[in-house]
Amino acid sequence: MSALLEQHGGSHYLDMVIQPIEFIHANRLGYDEGTAVVYLSRWKSKGGIADLQKAKHHIELLLEFIGSVTRLEGERPRAIFHMDEKISAGEYISANRIDDLEAAAIRSLVNWNYREDLERAISSINTLMLKELELEL
Secondary structure, three states: OOHHHOOOOOOOOOOOOOOHHHHHHHOOOOHHHHHHHHHHHHOOOOOOHHHHHHHHHHHHHHHHHHOOOOEOOOOOOOOOOOOOOOOOHHHHHHHOOOOHHHHHHHHHHHHOOEHHHHHHHHHHHHHHHHHHHHHHO
């Protein structure tokens, strides 16, 4: 049996057409980008605002890691293992019915070359958190 068909502690990944782990490996995302994608993908079905805060924190860690670099020269650090077939951000977002703000953050994480791309992802997450907090009031 495939490990993708097994989940402990809920069904939030099994309910997705494309699981975050498949998308992360297919796009060779690094740790912080991948972890942020996981939290952005599951926040509505698992951790709520806390998951959005965690996604934001991982992007902030990545920004800290790259330091004062404003544009990445050459290849950025990537995961070593990758799948043979790439899954586009659009395909992942569409298959999992991910809303616009989450989608914008995910696209920024997959395609970032500039600090501004990562900062744009944080901005999308901040907007999401504000909207969610307004709904709770």
